[in-house]
Amino acid sequence: MENPRHWRIRKQRYALVGEVCPHCEAKIFPPRDVCPNCGGEAKTQFNFSGKGTVFSFTVMNDAPAGYEKNLPYAVALVKLEEGPIVTAQLTDLGDQPVQIGMPVEMVTRRIRDDGDEKGIIVYGYKFRPAMSSAQ
Amino acid sequence: MSGRVLKSNRPVGIIGYGAYIPRYRLPASEVSRVWEGGKGSGPVKEKAVAGLDEDVITMSIEAARNALARAQMDASLLRAVWVGSESHPYAVKxxxxxxxxxxxxxPSIEAADWEFACKAGTEALVAAISLVGSGMGDYAMAIGMDTAQGKPGDQLxxxxxxxxxxYIVGPAENALAVFNGSYSYVTDTPDFWRRANQKYPEHGQRFTGEPAYFKHIVEAGKALMEELGTRAEDYRFAVFHQPNTKFPQRAGQLLGFSDEQIKTGLLAPVIGNTYAGAALVGLSAVLDVxxxxxxxxxxxxxxxxxxDAFDWVVTDKIEARRNLAPRTADYIARRTEIDYATYARFRGKIDMG
Structure with a gap:
């Protein structure tokens, strides 16, 4: 497994740490140091709240290598409260059906490991149905 | 023998706390159906089961975020992050x-994993109290979290x-609950263990009761109350390690506590034994109310x-801060029942060849 590739982006993966543009206030995720809205330099760190809604989703029945263990699972485009849309797995659905517009919140979960229980475990953001009292 | 109680050089307390309980529940009737022909009833109603993408790291992260929300502090102020568990995802890392x-x-922190079977979490808490109480740091986080192992078919x-x-420990002036003292009672007793590289623990059957659980809980509780000059009626709540429903009830009776004092922190009937998390998640349920x-x-x-025995007194800061994160009861209410086959898949008990 390519450890450096995962290690390098651990902050954005673990906790949705992105950027805010100092010129136009746009919130940026994933961080890219250049504002996609106004084109200015944007290197100021911004912690996203993790709250959002399901913009669209699909259910994976055939997973890419390394993700088979969780099949079947839902993948969604989540529109974050602060604006950006991120692609992520949905988790903790239990027997709840996924619906467009459903409020979700970020949790940090196991994304994958190399399967033979010898390699590193990769952790990162997923989204689950928002817990009502946590609003 | 006096002077046994651990007291801090400066007043300290709990600044923030946060529970985590996963969504899935395995009813005792399912274990009984598979292993005892449906005839056994089990010592709890059901237990909480981590999902496929959860482990002690992910569960600790959520509990820690809840604790920070209640503490209303920046995580960069922490000087230690200590996690007690018997299910650390890595053997080394x-x-x-x-x-x-x-x-x-x-990165200016102490960070380490603690191991002492089901009291690894409270051992980390004693250390956090010591770090802050000595004045070496202002804030320290202690976590007790487990995805406990039980051999298929075993009573466990x-x-x-x-x-x-x-839990985040910090100076008493900002605390939700102030620390009055703790006392630890430790002996070499072979009641339950898991050897290196073994998947499941072994236990000494009935030996786990009298010489192990009851002896240590009663000695620790009794000594702390003696030294602090308190009696059972001075406490509104008591929380004991809860491997099942009956043990903490009986330990409470032996120390003079009523069922009324124990029931708020007794979660084992509905979530099972969360090992290193058990006493600490019982305390979070108490702090919630x-x-x-x-x-x-x-x-x-x-x-x-x-x-480890602890004495706490709740302060008026609890009211404004306890609703800043999900309560323990919210996690208990978020419940999806699973059958034994799903449980076997979730907990990696199916041999994939």
Missing amino acids: PTGTVVAEAIGAG EYTAASGGAA AQPGDRILVVSFGSGAGS
Whole structure:
């Protein structure tokens, strides 16, 4: 497994740490140091709240290598409260059906490991149905 | 013998706390159906089971975030992130570093994993109290969290559960609950163990009761109350390590507590035994409802064996801050029942060849 590739982006993966543009206030995720809205330099760190809604989703029945263990699972485009849309797995659905517009919140979960229980475990953001009292 | 109680050089307390209990529940009737022909009833109603993408690291991160929300502080102020568990995802590579990175703590911190069977979490809490109480740091986080192992068909499979809680210790003036003292009672007792590289623990059957659980809990609780000059009626709540429903009830009786004092922190009937998380998640359920001035006794137990007893008094800061994160009861209410086959898949008990 390519450890450096995962290690390098651990902050954005673990906790949705992105950027805010100092010129136009746009919130940026994933961080890219250049504002996609106004084109200015944007290197100021911004912690996203993790709250959002399901913009669209699909259910994976055939997973890419390394993700088979969780099949079947839902993948969604989540529109974050602060604006950006991120692609992520949905988790903790239990027997709840996924619906467009459903409020979700970020949790940090196991994304994958190399399967033979010898390699590193990769952790990162997923989204689950928002817990009502946590609003 | 006097002077046994651990007291801090400066007043300290709990600044924030947070529980985590996963969504899935395995009813005891399912374990009984598969292994006892449906005839056994089990020592709890059901237990909490971690999902496929959860482990002690992910569960600790959520509990830690809840604790930070209630503490209303920046994680960069923490000087330690310590996690007690018997289910650390790695044998070598600390849980604490991943948790710290995910919550935004560090790098100027202590981070390590604690192991003392079911009292690894309270051992971390004693250390956090010591660090802050000595004045070496202002804030320290201690977590007790487990995805407990139970061998298929063993009595422990009814109860071995997933969950726990995180605590931030800090100066008493900003505390939700002030620390009055703790006492630990530890002996070499072979009641329960898991050898290196073994998947499931072994236990000494009935030996786990009298010489282990009851002896250590009662000695620790009794000594702390003697030294602090308190009696059972001085406490509104008492929380004991809870491997099942009956043990903590009986330990409470032996120390003079009524069922009324114990029931709020007794979660084992509905979430099972969360091992290193058990006493600490019981305390979080108490803090969720406690009133300013309420006194709380907490006594953990870890096999091998030992108990840590703590005395806390709730402050008026609890009211404004307890609703800043999900309550323990919210996690208990978020419940999806699973059958034994799903449980076997979730907990990696199916041999994939």
